[in-house]
Amino acid sequence: MARTLQQPSHRRRRSNVPTVLAAGTAALALAGSGLALFEGGASAAVGNLVANGGFETGSLSGWSCTGTASTVSSPTHSGSNALQATPGSSDTATCQQTVSVLPNTTYTLSGWVQGPYVYLGASGTGGTDPSVWSGQSGWNQLGTTFTTGAGVGSITVYVHGWYGQGAYSADDITLTGPAGTASPSPSTSAGSSSPTPSSSPSSSPSSSSPSSSPSSSPSSPPSGSPSSSPSPTGPTTPPSGGLPAHALTGYWQNFDNGATVQRLRDVQSAYDIIAVSFADATSTPGAIGFTLDPALATKLGGYTDADFKADIAAKHAAGKRVVVSVGGQNGTIVVNSTASANNFANSAYALIQSYGFDGVDIDLENGVDPVYMAQALHTLQSKVGSGFVLTVAPETIGMYSTSGAYFQLALNTKDILTVVNTQFYNSGGMNGCDGKVYNQGTVDFITGQICTHIQGGLRPDQVGIGVPASSKAAGGGYVNSTVVNNALDCLATGTNCGSFVPPAKWPTIRGAMTWSTNWDAANGNDFSANVGAHVHAMP
Numbered sequence: 078m079a080r081t082l083q084q085p086s087h088r089r090r091r092s093n094v095p096t097v098l099a100a101g102t103a104a105l106a107l108a109g110s111g112l113a114l115f116e117g118g119a120s121a122a123v124g125n126l127v128a129n130g131g132f133e134t135g136s137l138s139g140w141s142c143t144g145t146a147s148t149v150s151s152p153t154h155s156g157s158n159a160l161q162a163t164p165g166s167s168d169t170a171t172c173q174q175t176v177s178v179l180p181n182t183t184y185t186l187s188g189w190v191q192g193p194y195v196y197l198g199a200s201g202t203g204g205t206d207p208s209v210w211s212g213q214s215g216w217n218q219l220g221t222t223f224t225t226g227a228g229v230g231s232i233t234v235y236v237h238g239w240y241g242q243g244a245y246s247a248d249d250i251t252l253t254g255p256a257g258t259a260s261p262s263p264s265t266s267a268g269s270s271s272p273t274p275s276s277s278p279s280s281s282p283s284s285s286s287p288s289s290s291p292s293s294s295p296s297s298p299p300s301g302s303p304s305s306s307p308s309p310t311g312p313t314t315p316p317s318g319g320l321p322a323h324a325l326t327g328y329w330q331n332f333d334n335g336a337t338v339q340r341l342r343d344v345q346s347a348y349d350i351i352a353v354s355f356a357d358a359t360s361t362p363g364a365i366g367f368t369l370d371p372a373l374a375t376k377l378g379g380y381t382d383a384d385f386k387a388d389i390a391a392k393h394a395a396g397k398r399v400v401v402s403v404g405g406q407n408g409t410i411v412v413n414s415t416a417s418a419n420n421f422a423n424s425a426y427a428l429i430q431s432y433g434f435d436g437v438d439i440d441l442e443n444g445v446d447p448v449y450m451a452q453a454l455h456t457l458q459s460k461v462g463s464g465f466v467l468t469v470a471p472e473t474i475g476m477y478s479t480s481g482a483y484f485q486l487a488l489n490t491k492d493i494l495t496v497v498n499t500q501f502y503n504s505g506g507m508n509g510c511d512g513k514v515y516n517q518g519t520v521d522f523i524t525g526q527i528c529t530h531i532q533g534g535l536r537p538d539q540v541g542i543g544v545p546a547s548s549k550a551a552g553g554g555y556v557n558s559t560v561v562n563n564a565l566d567c568l569a570t571g572t573n574c575g576s577f578v579p580p581a582k583w584p585t586i587r588g589a590m591t592w593s594t595n596w597d598a599a600n601g602n603d604f605s606a607n608v609g610a611h612v613h614a615m616p
Contacts, residue, residue: 078328078354078405078440078470078500078592126176127234130188130250132158137172144170152246154189154216159248164238169196170245173235177257180229184254187220188236192245193512195219197236199252203229210532212512216248230257239580319464320398323615324349325608326468326498326541326590327597328402331355332370335549336595340380341388341399344594345602347609350468350495351392352402352438354593356428358410363417363453364424365403365410367432382432389433398466401425401434404441413446418453425453426460436466436495439486445475447485458493469497470543470590473504473517473526479533488534497535498543498590501526502554509577517554520575523564527586528579537568537583543590547600550592558607561589569615588612 128139132148133156146162153159162170178184180203188197190211197219198208203226209219225232234252238245327348329341344351356365374380389399403425404410412421425437437457439450458465467490475483476499487497504517509525510532516522523542530540544561545551567574568586589608591597597604 078402078442125251125253126178126184126256127250127252128174128176130252131156131248132160134158140172140174142170142172144168146170146172149246152191152216154246154248156248159246160236161244161246162238163244164240164242166241169237169239171235171237172247173233175231175233176252177231178225178229179255179257180225180227182254183222183224184252185220185222186234186250186252187218188250189216189218189248190236190245191216192238193242194239195236195245195247196238197221197247197250199223199232199234201229201232202226216246319396320349320466320495321613322538322585323612324496324541324588325605325612326350326352326496326588327546327594327605328352328354328590328592330593330595331367331373333373333376336593337598338373338376339595339598340377341385342391343598344392345597345605345609346395347605347613348594349397349588350466351397351399351594352440352468352470353399353434354402355405355440356401356403356410356425356437359424361420361424362414363410363412363420365401365421365428366424367401367428386432393433393435398435399433400436400438400466400468401428401432402438402440402470404439404443409443410441411444411446412450412453414449415452418449419456421450421453422456422460425457429461435464436461436468438468438470440470442472445482445486447482447489450486451489454490455493465493466495467493468495468590471497471499473499473501473507475499476526476530477507478529484530484533487530487539491535491539494535494539496539496541496587496590497530498541499526499530500543500592502543502545502551504554510579511577513577515577518556518560520560520564520567520573521577523556523560524567524574524579525577527564527568531583536585538585538587540583541587541590543592544604546591546593546597546604549599550596558603558611561604561608562611565589565611565615584616588615 135148135158137146137148142162144162144165146160148158149161150158160172162172164170186199190197191213193212194210196208196210198206200206202223204224207221207223209221211217211219236247236250325348327344329339329344329351330336331354356367359366369380369382369385392399412418428434454467469487471483475481478484487494501523502517506514506516507526509515509521510528511525515525527540531537542561542564545555548555563573565586566572568579569582569584571578571582589612591604
């Protein structure tokens with residue numbers, strides 16, 4: 078976020094990105110995320126419950142497949158055979174089998190795949206059905222861990238591609254865990270009447286150039302596709318912090334850059350989370366400090382620490398949450414060791430105790446270490462307790478693929494993360510989750526990026542839309558409130574979409590964020606009045 082008038086809060090801009098997701102997009106290797114791109118590993122683990130998971134019978138025995146599917150001798154990951162399947166314009170070429178399992182038991186699913194948009198997952202687990210995906214031309218291993226629900230005696234393991242995309246390959250699919258006692262229904266051979274996608278795309282994907290949008294997309298996900306992300310081992314739902322299901326976040330400026338100056342008490346009532354901008358670095362590595370800007374206090378006719386703390390207490394009384402934002406465009410806090418991680422946690426906790434903050438917001442735009450910052454945040458959360466609020470505001474490029482540092486940080490803190498509000502501005506054009514390039518300032522850009530975030534492993538309730546509150550608040554990418562509301566509708570209900578329609582509906586999408594409450598006030602409170610009302614009306 079920028080501290081000076083009309084300065085972009087992004088220092089980097091990508092405009093000539095590839096027309097397909099980079100290899101890093103599929104790099105799902107993050108400990109504790111429940112989502113992994115494994116390295117090495119045997120083709121079949123002891124306790125594998127998948128029949129013919131390596132397709133070594135030379136047939137599809139044990140599997141029920143739709144569309145064009147067969148075993149091939151090349152390419153293979155190991156052994157003599159592998160699966161190769163080609164989706165059609167109305168078929169995802171799904172191969173699946175029913176496996177007997179035990180209730181309330183943890184299982185690990187993995188498989189080697191290659192090709193565009195290959196999905197591996199399980200359905201009927203009795204909880205959040207896991208699904209992982211990649212889009213690489215070379216062999217890569219996908220994997221996820223999940224726990225079955227009470228009374229579950231069998232699940233369906235599947236692999237599939239995506240509508241109208243090229244052929245994909247799969248090999249060495251394993252489900253590791255104790256076998257169940259149920260007798261699964263026999264699978265039929267390829268070409269049988271096994272379940273097909275719940276609905277077909279309205280038309281086949283467009284073959285337009287990378288700079289254009291697809292003419293249409295599937296209106297709903299195929300059977301077993303990732304309508305929700307896998308759950309990591311351990312707690313999966315962070316404390317709500319007393320927040321509503323759909324929340325509005327706004328940054329309050331502790332400085333004057335030409336926007337409307339505000340005391341914290343003046344922040345519009347629509348904002349559920351207020352991020353105080355910014356905490357700064359101290360002389361101690363990793364540590365942060367916060368001081369009210371004397372120039373702002375002068376312009377406000379006096380504003381003391383006592384006044385500020387009273388304003389935070391008043392916001393709490395109104396049901397709001399106030400976090401201290403770390404960094405901004407000029408922030409240079411470096412957390413890259415255990416010592417600096419501890420310094421960050423201790424200093425942030427001291428600020429929380431002193432001012433009454435509910436947590437922190439991470440907006441470091443000059444680099445972040447996802448390992449040590451995650452360590453610092455977990456330490457801080459353990460000090461604060463269940464009411465801890467953690468928000469993150471990455472630049473768009475930081476969430477462009479799961480290999481990005483910010484995406485890694487989000488996944489590394491998924492167990493305590495409240496919401497990621499990516500800054501969908503100062504970005505140029507970028508690929509959406511369908512591989513098409515969309516330009517900033519459009520519904521398609523927002524929904525295409527959000528789709529990537531959810532398919533990459535974040536829960537919908539941990540993802541929000543970040544936009545500037547006025548054309549003066551950022552260097553580019555401003556959209557009016559109608560565009561934000563349409564994007565929320567598209568993501569939650571599949572309505573009011575642009576040319577891109579996400580492959581699933583995510584009704585628990587968290588909400589929206591803006592830079593800043595001050596620029597919102599300068600723009601006639603358009604964001605808080607219109608987007609705020611829309612967010613709070615979402616079911």
